[in-house]
Amino acid sequence: MRLEALPGYHRALTFGGDARPGSALLFGDNLRSLEALERQAAAQGVPAPLSACYTDPPYNTGEQWELPSGVVAYDDSWTDDAEFYAFLRPRLAAVHRLLSPSASVYVHIDVRISPYIRVMLDEIFGGGCFRNQITRIKCNPKNFSRRAYGSVTDVICFYSRTPAAPGPDPMYWGDARAAWSPGELDRLYPKTDADGRRYATTPLHAKGRTLNGPTGEAWRGLMPPEGKHWRRPPADLEELDQAGRIEWSSTGNPREIIYADESAGRRLQDLWTFKDPGVKRSRYPTQKPLEMLEMLVRQSSPEGGLVLDPFAGSGSTLVAAERNGRAWIGCDQGHPSLAASLGALASDERAAFSLWLPDTEMLAGPAPFDVRVEDGMLILPAGADESLTLVAGVDLSTSRADALHRHGGHWHLTADQSAPARVLLVREDGVRTIASVTPRTSS
Ligand SMILES: C[S@@+](CC[C@H](N)C(=O)[O-])C[C@H]1O[C@@H](n2cnc3c(N)ncnc32)[C@H](O)[C@@H]1O
16 A cells, blocks of 8 residues: 555655655554554555554553653553553554454563453454464563562464454465574484585385375385385486485485475474563664564565554564565654654665654754754764764655765765755654755865
8 A cells, every 4th residue: 555645644754765655654643643544545445454563552561661861762651550451442443444354463562461452352353363372582581589480571462354264264374484493403303414414304105005106106116115105206206316315224215305404494383582682782662672573574464565563662663574575654652762763764775665744743843953064064063973863864855865974973975965965863852853964065
């Protein structure tokens, strides 16, 4: 779906050209954004455009989540539980309405409230759409004094839009695998060939006699054992042997060679280990691991599909979708989230998306920080570099994302940028301004 308009919003910025304009960052309260999206999708004749959704809402923790600088990223305090659940329910229901019949949703939540969310999701989606409750190991064991066991997991509720039923399952399902651990490799592929490749062998016959057909016939004078048949016709067995893929035992028993490096890995179970990135590697509190989000995106949406994250935070789901060739829609109402998402997406040079702001919100106000432009250089005040999480070279008139180059504490226009560039600067608290940089005059 190409987002052509959005009631109550304006397209404030198109970033990185028009290559995949389906991707959009919607700033503001997500109930309003999702309802606007629904109206627009219906108007464009695609009422349920989403391939998949990952959502990691507030968890009713009662905490204010802060950036290391002390800027409040978002406030997760509520008058009472009822207020929190009344907030979440219509948002999950709006997500449900936007999902296509082959779509699925991952709702990431903590262990304390996950039972209530399961009930809510059963009500909205129907119990038949429940697929898994995934337990995620989120951190290393903790040292603590509380009288309880260490809490190292959280929960992801996985539901499909259409119930699983006998017959073909409409839900999109990829083939994501996890790499074998060294222990698993030793157990499953115990042998090593002359080139150092790990392998295992499997029998070339299987249960059941073939009465009339090549898999019941002799191969190289060998009949399949009593009550069994060859897994492949003798001509194919011959080819396999010529290719060096059969190991013959000392008693003349052939077995097929299966190499570990040709295996796709282990099928994923409902216990995952994807640890949170930690404060030093995060740009946002409660940021989830990119590898996990990339895996979800590949597993549950086709290439070119549309992935939603209605509580986008750091924008990691959007980056995961972008990296894997999916279009995306991200919503968040926090200015720090907008800064973090723009920062993350701007550093991906292939990212192409539009930023939609509510009609009441401006893209940029007058410079709240002291930025000087001198002879083709953007000069930031001392210390501003840490608080300016995005100083992207965004030419707002031509949508070029690479107009600026960083050098020391200064930003220069790239050599081939002959026209003035208008550059969007976003501070980590989300305060924004636009600076115009003109090419350096050579004297
Ligand atoms: C747990 S964080 C999401 C973190 C994210 N998954 C990540 O990896 O960075 C929840 C987010 O929901 C946002 N949020 C809370 N209420 C919202 C609302 N009504 N509309 C849009 N976003 C909201 C907050 O600003 C916050 O960024």
